[in-house]
Amino acid sequence: MDHMKINFTVTEFVFLGLSSDPKIQLVLFFVFLFFYIFSVVGNIIIITIIQIEPRLQTPMYFFLTNLSFLDICYTSTNVPQMLSNMMGSKKTIPFASCATQMYFSLSFGMIECVLLGVMAYDRYVAICHPLHYTIIMDQNTCVQLAAISWSSSFLSSMVINVLTLSLPYCGPNVLNHFFCEVPSVLRLACTDTSLTELVVFVFSIIIVFIPFLLIIVSYARILLSVLRMRSASGRHKALSTCASHLTVVTLFYGTAIFMYMRPQSKSSRAGGKVIAVFYTVVTPMLNPLIYSLRNQDVKGSLRRAITKQNM
Numbered sequence: 001m002d003h004m005k006i007n008f009t010v011t012e013f014v015f016l017g018l019s020s021d022p023k024i025q026l027v028l029f030f031v032f033l034f035f036y037i038f039s040v041v042g043n044i045i046i047i048t049i050i051q052i053e054p055r056l057q058t059p060m061y062f063f064l065t066n067l068s069f070l071d072i073c074y075t076s077t078n079v080p081q082m083l084s085n086m087m088g089s090k091k092t093i094p095f096a097s098c099a100t101q102m103y104f105s106l107s108f109g110m111i112e113c114v115l116l117g118v119m120a121y122d123r124y125v126a127i128c129h130p131l132h133y134t135i136i137m138d139q140n141t142c143v144q145l146a147a148i149s150w151s152s153s154f155l156s157s158m159v160i161n162v163l164t165l166s167l168p169y170c171g172p173n174v175l176n177h178f179f180c181e182v183p184s185v186l187r188l189a190c191t192d193t194s195l196t197e198l199v200v201f202v203f204s205i206i207i208v209f210i211p212f213l214l215i216i217v218s219y220a221r222i223l224l225s226v227l228r229m230r231s232a233s234g235r236h237k238a239l240s241t242c243a244s245h246l247t248v249v250t251l252f253y254g255t256a257i258f259m260y261m262r263p264q265s266k267s268s269r270a271g272g273k274v275i276a277v278f279y280t281v282v283t284p285m286l287n288p289l290i291y292s293l294r295n296q297d298v299k300g301s302l303r304r305a306i307t308k309q310n311m
Contacts, residue, residue, distance in 0.1 A: 010169040010188070013098050015091045016176045017082070018273060029086040035285045036079045042288030043068040046298070053301040059137040060126065063119045064291060066146050067248075070115065071284035074108035077101060078179040078280045085178065095169075098180040103161045106182060109279065110153035110207045113256065116249050117211025118145045123245060124218035127238050128225045156203050163196045177273055179280070184272070212253055219246070244291045251286065255279040 085091040167189040177184040255278040
């Protein structure tokens with residue numbers, strides 16, 4: 001009983017946020033509000049175009065639909081809370097709400113890692129085994145790969161969150177962050193967190209690093225295949241279909257690995273918050289822009305949709 005009481009001494013957490021200066025907070029509020037609206041609207045447009053355009057009913061765009069829906073969920077888990085804290089005088093979150101936010105935020109981040117790995121494999125099959133592409137990446141396979149991405153990440157996040165929340169939190173309750181994230185919450189535990197940090201690191205290897213290796217191997221094989229192509233137009237077409245995905249991978253994985261694949265004792269807290277802004281706010285906002293500007297199929301479908309609307 002005493003242990004349970006200690007665990008729940010902290011009933012709420014207080015966010016320090018990105019800045020304590022009211023003027024900077026006001027500027028950040030409008031910047032992140034724009035990012036959030038752009039992200040949600042942009043990803044909804046991508047999903048809508050893919051659903052109404054028959055030419056985009058392919059495995060690549062099935063996974064892109066998943067990614068766009070995921071980005072809406074991911075950014076909606078954190079940004080509304082951050083905007084509310086910037087404008088309100090009370091920058092707190094109840095313990096239960098923090099636990100919920102931490103679970104879904106980590107789940108969505110993990111799903112994105114796995115999904116980006118699956119999308120790299122899809123590009124590998126399309127470019128290196130074009131004659132067998134429709135057989136290997138049939139509808140059932142695509143649905144199964146998407147389901148594995150979502151379910152494995154939700155289960156992994158559950159394990160990490162149960163371990164994190166089972167630690168005693170008896171004060172202080174000030175989070176040097178703008179949302180509830182495992183590394184920042186762990187710092188407030190009133191006991192040794194080395195075992196939990198080890199578990200987080202192991203799951204980071206499984207969910208983050210293994211898909212990253214799949215991406216590297218897939219693109220290495222793609223590059224070798226492209227170099228063997230005799231047609232310049234064929235090489236250009238193959239690389240152009242990968243350009244958008246590679247840009248998203250670089251943005252998301254670069255920041256996620258920096259945040260989760262390091263021992264927490266070496267983490268810069270202020271730097272960690274800035275890094276978190278990139279993979280929770282900036283990347284979901286940039287994804288629709290990247291896929292619409294760098295993808296000829298999406299641009300063509302968008303133009304046709306606008307033309308039909310104006311007729």
